[in-house]
Amino acid sequence: MTKLRNTVGERIRAIRKTKGLTQQQLAELSGLDDAYIGSVERGERNFSIDTLEKIVTALQIPATELFFDLNNMNELQLFQQKAIDEYTATVRNMNIKQITILNKLVKNMQEAFE
Numbered sequence: 001m002t003k004l005r006n007t008v009g010e011r012i013r014a015i016r017k018t019k020g021l022t023q024q025q026l027a028e029l030s031g032l033d034d035a036y037i038g039s040v041e042r043g044e045r046n047f048s049i050d051t052l053e054k055i056v057t058a059l060q061i062p063a064t065e066l067f068f069d070l071n072n073m074n075e076l077q078l079f080q081q082k083a084i085d086e087y088t089a090t091v092r093n094m095n096i097k098q099i100t101i102l103n104k105l106v107k108n109m110q111e112a113f114e
Contacts (some may be wrong), residue, residue, distance in 0.1 A: 015066075
């Protein structure tokens with residue numbers, strides 16, 4: 001089970017960094033200790049579902065986001081996942097009008113590439 005724990009820890013770290021958060025900031029948002037966050041990210045802790053829930057709530061992501069194994073992705077898949085993480089972090093800080101405009105821009109760009 002260590003592989004899954006390491007995968008989840010790596011994803012927590014990647015998403016935290018994409019959101020521009022330090023371990024201390026994530027710890028404060030989740031109500032956990034920053035040393036504990038570090039050990040979770042390194043795969044050293046056999047954490048509970050309750051702890052996982054605190055972390056995903058603090059990161060404002062669905063739990064499923066943590067189960068992508070970045071080590072088994074090719075370069076394109078890794079690049080795509082990183083872009084998705086960054087887009088998600090950006091959109092979470094926008095209001096409905098801003099998201100609507102951004103989605104139209106993305107759609108227009110997509111059509112331009114076809």
